[in-house]
Amino acid sequence: SDSEDVSEAWRDLRDVIINAACAVLGRMERIKHKNWFDGECEQVTNKKNQAYKRMQQRNHTRGAVEEYREARRKEKRLHKKKKREYDKQELIEPEHLSSSNKIRAFYQKLNKSRKDFQPRTTLxxxxxxxxxxxxxxxxxxxxxxxxxxxxxxxxxxxxxxxxDQNQGNFEAEERVPTIKVVEQAIKLLKNNKAPGMDLMTAELVKFAGPENAEHLY
Incomplete structure (x- = not known):
């Protein structure tokens, strides 16, 4: 059918563009977001857990209990310190991005901090x-x-x-867009947007060359 032919043609075009982009640009690995729980935190937590096991093995002797409590206090102090430093850095970074005119990075950072909880209301x-x-x-x-x-x-x-069914003109056919309309639509695509299910970004469509508009047309 016509719809199947169009879908197959789109998949072929998509694969050509993505494969060419991977060959020229390479693949970008995901950047892991920083977290306050680092190797030092993990080490002090492991020491606390070991102290807890020794306390259990020694039937909660006074020395073992005190050793565990001290390890737990050290863990809490370090965790609070790391969390406080991390939160401070999270506040400083957007301010630096704003002052250095890195507006897009600033808003990305701001949106990330606001996405912890967003209630959704349906009315x-x-x-x-x-x-x-x-x-x-x-x-x-x-x-x-x-x-x-x-x-x-x-x-x-x-x-x-x-x-309103009485006002709708369901027999009217839409005019087929011209190649100029397709080219203009490609130019108007916004950059820096997340790709959809086809993994095609606006930048890939724009820089695929003039032949791309003809294929899409």
Missing amino acids: CRDKEGAILSSDEAILARWVQYFEELLNGNASEQAEGITI
Whole structure:
């Protein structure tokens, strides 16, 4: 079918571009984010664990218990120190990036620090326009909406989008874009964006050459 031919042609083009990029640019390894728990922290934690085992083996003698408590105090002090230093560095780095005009890196750092927890809220409106927030009310509204669709009363609003069968021109065909439109669309692709499932970034599409636009067309 035509859709299968288009999909196969796209996969072939994608593979050619990605293979060429890997051959010329190479592959970039993921950069592990820094963490405050380093080798020194691991060492002091291991010493505390060893002291705990000795305390168990010696039936909690006074000396063994005191040795374990001291090891645990050292661990807590070091961990607090490392965590404090790490947090301080996390605050200094965005300030440095901002002052050195590395705006993109600054916002990446800022977004990373804000992604720890982001509550997601889902809302919709009832027929009178009142906002519904509870899961039960939202579910009931969608049931009501789809029942009205099935009954032929499709002139409704769902999440702010008006659906009206009487106003739609479903027989109108969209014009096929010209090669100039395709070239302009490629130029307008934004850089520094994460690739999708095909692993194709905007930069790869842009710098694949003029023949790429013809293949996409």
